[in-house]
Amino acid sequence: MIKVEHLHKSFGEFKALKDISLEIRDGEIVSLIGPSGSGKSTLLRCIHGLEQADSGTIYLDGEVMDPSNKEKYREQRKKMGFVFQHFNLFNNKTVLENCMLAQITSAGRSEQEAYDISMEYLTRVGMADKADSYPSRLSGGQKQRAAIARALCMNPEMMLFDEPTSALDPEMIKEVLDVMKDLGRQGMTMIVVTHEMGFARKVGSRVVFLEAGEIIEENESEAFFSNPASERARDFLSKVFYD
């Protein structure tokens, strides 16, 4: 469970997040949506600690995430898997090595254990046959599925996705969304920054709509899309849906 309280974040003069408070329960699939520059990626990055908020508190399972408490903070961060827009697979490692490295060096698993777990997750995302390929030999969709497997290998309690399909060619988006949908079915808690409205509506349980660094609306997915409460959400939806 994640709880965000009064989060503020600025980049120089630009206020990226203004007083964000949010709660995400176990097993929820929360979609963060909104126009570009609305702060949704920044919020996700703050939750994982890739960015440090200027003020505010983040609780993981009821405990404060405090970077100054290094040991604990490290353990807390390990409970969250992170998937990037640009995959960020290690270029000098094969898919299998990508999955194994952190298991051995940071989770303390044996080579054999790490191998078994890697192959298990690679099979689940349909990438077992590409285990020995270097990232440069993979399509965007394959890279993202490998990156998801790599994150899953660390057995996170929840997964954070930062626009996981935005850098993909259209025909590859579905294969990645299918993997994510499958994960959700198995009860994984997920926070997804996305422009895939179909995914947010059908797979997501809840939508958080941000604009200019503020949460404008929070609602159950179906309710949000069929009947948005705020004017700005209605306006946004009318722009992203072409009919």
Next chain:
Amino acid sequence: MADIFTADNLLFMLKGAGFSLLLALGAVAIGCVLGIIFAVFKLSKNKILNWLGNIYVEIFRGTPMLLQILFFYLGVPVIYQRITGTRMNANPYIVGLIALSFNSGAYQTELIRSGIQGVDKGQWEACETLGIDYKTMMKEIILPQAFKQIIPPLVSEFIMLIKDSSLISNIGALELLYSAQVLGKKYYDYLDPLIIAAVMYLTMTVLISWLSKKLERRLAVSD
């Protein structure tokens, strides 16, 4: 005049060339270790380490290499004597290796620093999200990718070192150039030994360029 081209004399110069190559190899290797250490210092958030990295690079890039060689050969023994009261006999090969290494280390610091900074930010963030510690991240992910990008300038650095190792002739290390001078003195003929030395230097440097091009092509395949 032609009797200068005896097997013995050629062997004598080849041995000199071997020393030059060994010195350059040793210096590029030690310099690389120094380069990694000081590059990490320069990129560190710690102000003191930053400062140390900057001072090191500025001193060794900002003074002549010959001065550095003479300092290590003639100056350091004086410091040693003042502190311990006993004399130190400096071996010109070892001193030469140290001086070349420190000098090359300064240049390699800058090369490696730019290489590290050239690695995509996403690679660092991926390590961070997977809980990979700094040492593993550097060793397994960042440095291998950084080095791949800086192979051409590193090879140039190595070629420079082969040539710069000739400066050690000044402190009596019998490398290639000094071998040529010894023969020149013996036969009152400097032209032939110098030409032979030049050909040997060129053979080494051209060969290294060629090898590095092959290496680059092979590494490009794994991309």
